[in-house]
Amino acid sequence: QTLQMLKEKLDKGLMPQWVVTDPDIYQLERRKIFGQTWQFIGHESELKEPGSYVTRWIANDPVLLVKTNSGEIKAYLNSCTHRGAHLCTADFGNKKTFTCPYHGWSFNLEGELIGVVSGKTVYGEKMKKDEWGLRPIPKVGMYQGLIFASLDHQAMPLEDYLGDMKWYLDILLGRSDGGMEVIGVPQRWTAQANWKMTQENFASDPYHVQTNHRSTVELGISPSDPNFASYGHQIVLGNGHGLSIMTSKTGVSPYKYQTLPESMWPMFERNLSPEQNEILSNATVFVGGIFPNLAFDSPVHGMEGEMCNYLNLRVWRPLGPDKVEIWCWCLVDKAAPEEYKDKAYKAYVGSFGPSGTLEQDDTEVWARIIQVNDALMMEDKELSYNNLNNYLLGEDVFEPVDNFPGPGIAYPSTYTDNLARSIQSRWFELISKDLLDEEEDSQ
Ligand code: FES
Ligand code: FE
Incomplete structure (x- = not known):
């Protein structure tokens, strides 16, 4: 009913004032807008050479945006795969590896887990490091140097989105x-x-x-x-x-x-x-x-x-x-x-x-x-x-x-x-x- 009423008002060019800061509306926006649309996360000129990185946010989702050795731009969830700590806390810089401040796992520019403190001694032979790489942000796209990302696996292509x-x-x-x-x-x-x-x-x-x-x-x-x-x-x-x-x-x-x-x-x-x-x-x-x-x-x-x-x-x-x-x-x-x-x-x-x-x-x-x-x-x-x-x-x-x-x-x-x-x-x-x-x- 509330939504129906809202729609009727909006169609007439009227926006109920309560909508602006309503906490329930905000929760809907988080999931249905910020969780699904394309979000601007940076400009290509901010990542000049391999190893250049910047850290960004899509609302509350932390993003680590890097230029890899092959010059590709990749975006990862900026969270360690071990216990979820915020991995890279600097705003920008240049690195070959990102080491987690909590237990010291480290990841390369490709997002691969390459270092585990005490490695085999504690995890034995069975640990498959390639299963513990950084999680990529589902979609990344670029238009005229603008880098966008989306948390939605099904997001439409960026070019269609921009129209x-x-x-x-x-x-x-x-x-x-x-x-x-x-x-x-x-x-x-x-x-x-x-x-x-x-x-x-x-x-x-x-x-x-x-x-x-x-x-x-x-x-x-x-x-x-x-x-x-x-x-x-x-x-x-x-x-x-x-x-x-x-x-x-x-x-x-x-x-x-x-x-x-x-x-x-x-x-x-x-x-x-x-x-x-x-x-x-x-x-x-x-x-x-x-x-x-x-x-x-x-x-x-x-x-x-x-x-x-x-x-x-x-x-x-x-x-x-x-x-x-x-x-x-x-x-x-x-x-x-x-x-x-x-x-x-x-x-x-x-x-x-x-x-x-x-x-x-x-x-x-x-x-x-x-x-x-x-x-x-x-x-x-x-x-x-x-x-x-x-x-x-x-x-x-x-x-x-x-x-x-x-x-x-x-x-x-x-x-x-x-x-x-x-x-x-x-x-x-x-x-x-x-x-x-x-x-x-x-x-
Ligand atoms: Fe990152 Fe443990 S949470 S190494
Ligand atoms: Fe103004």
Whole structure:
């Protein structure tokens, strides 16, 4: 019944407030979303040579991502096969073997158990070491340097999962020879927030920019027109993915190719289709999300006269219904001049790094939503207080355009909730799978 009611409301663009931080909903999300979808776990440039490794998480599942001697990228459950201890506790590094801190079993880059303390003396001749290798994460895939993994053996191929999003990822990640590279290491910090809210904020809510980030316009680190985030298109893709592509009021960005140096433009023309190229040359900001919890933002930022572009990738790792660990990468075109890369990294730190101006604006609001959600009137499952959030932005105002050069359903403004609603409907489809039938059977 609860799910039926939820579905009826969502179909009308209304989201009951209690859903955001409800612990039962969170348990459904853990299993049915984080246990089954593809999750971003790193970028290929983070694993430079054999033995390079990084440790990551898929919600609560620890992942050890390594480059093997043959240059292959492998992902293992970062847990020792002896008694389950967390095997590698460093964030990144380079190793030939991983030795467990508990009883000292060691594993090579291929995940094979190669060392057992006191070996034959205690385990005799019968122990088959090859049965005790690290457990691989069931699925690992890569697209344009982005490495994804899934805990689900039956997960659909990554390329199908990304679907039409690939066309836009090609613009952001495939425009330059050599692709993109991660600058520094990902920064991470925790915030009082719900992962759905943070994903929605990046993926589908340019409407908050005008108010919540107003100060950045006043400080001169965002484009000077306070409505800058509304111009352009919001594009709804399948599977809960989508993005906004912002430009200017006239449709021509004041920052051609997002301020990337002119010397790079012919390369973009060569690597992109004419349609992709047209979009890139006139875009100020690309901001969007890959379901469920990877967001990206490719803006133009920096002090006036020093504006530049970077690509920010973000994973909202849920630590509960009201807490996220934010993982934040800064990427720049490998082919960009070194001096541009430095500038871009500084622009990133000043805007969306943990102490960045834009970041501060958002984290404060997210925490306040969480605090308010503890109120009794917010626990409104019967909707007796009618506590429903509004997802009706742009409804009946914007119709999809038919001449947009890229795939997906494109709306002629970024101020619409069409993408947010499509994310919610994918979310609902996954969390309610099998349960709706059960609800019906039990009635
Ligand atoms: Fe790793 Fe015992 S738990 S060696
Ligand atoms: Fe924001």
